[in-house]
Amino acid sequence: MSSNVTRIATPLQLAEIVEMPVADFIAMEPAPGHRDSEGRAQKADHLKVLVDEHSAVDIAEYPDDAGNIHRRRMTGNTRAQVWKCGLSDRIPEKVQARLYRMKNEREVRERMLYHDSREQSWTSGDHTFRAFDMTYADSWRPTSPPLKGGRFVQALRVVDAITKYAKWSPDQKIKIELIMPEWSGELQLLDQLLDHPLEAQIREKKPFTWGFLAGCLLLLRHLDFGVVRSFMTEVFNDKGTKTEQGLDGVQAMIEHLGKGGAIPEQQDLFGRVLGCFDLWEAEKRVPTASSKHTKADALQWHHSKRDAKRQERQRA
Secondary structure, X not given: OOOOOEEEEOOOXXXXXXXXXXXXXXXXXXXXXXXXXXXXXXXXXXXXOOOHHHXXXXXXXXXXXXXXXXXXXXXXXXXXXXHHOOOOOOOOOEEEEEEEEOOOHHHHHHHHOOOOOOOOOOOHHHHHHHHHHHHHXXXXXXXXXXXXXXXXXXXXXXHHHHHHHOXXXXXXXXXXXXXXXXXXXXXXXXXXXXXXXXOHHXXXXXXXXXXXXXHHHHHHHHOOHHHHHHHHHHHHOOOOOEEOOEEOHHHHXXXXXXXXXXXXHHHXXXXXHHHHHHHHHOOOOEOOOOOHHHOOOHHHHHHHHHHHHHHHHHHO
């Protein structure tokens, strides 16, 4: 902590107001759960002209496991970046900070969910950026284009609603930051799954819609990664077969790809991912891709797999 901090007042049980040199504030690391401040700074025209309100910020103070005290910027991260890069007409000499003392980093992460900066409204991209930060810290970020682009968010909301609340419609009031930690393992596996080249015919179908991704996530929640990868690799490599006996599960899956983004179509595609996988795993064939055997009800499929796991644990 800097010795240049001037203490002004101590509101009971809320925050201590401290004044510190702006250089100390800029040098401070952001709290876990911040927005992409570096990316936002260049576009933050509302911060290019300094006003008094820009000097009011929030800071978290907490001990680590070894008892060392850390301070992190809760708000003002984009301002700090703007000042650091000289993008404002003037830089304040000091900032007035509300200093919140917390028990540990976990409390900081929880508080950040309800302590959003009002510099500018939060976009869906801001929430996704923060969700990654709060779930994985600096340990992991996706490398596959579908996950890097954030196309998985609706899929994640839907599978969370199905597995947790047994309903199709996710509650949009629940922040993605609260959902992602419970699917952290599946997201990492999904990233590995999707980081695979696509054959030209498959690439033209633009398969990575939320319905397809939701199906992949639910498969990964319940099944061995190697088995799921084997199925998806055959799909991505366009290895489906069609004989006199009919289509295998891979070919049926391929014929269902390329649908639009309408909700009924995506819900149908979600079920097709599950049904076509089951068909492929059972080494069965169907006369056409529209066969009822190429589609599973996602809720029933999840409950069946969940109950089978419970019974297996009980037997063990």
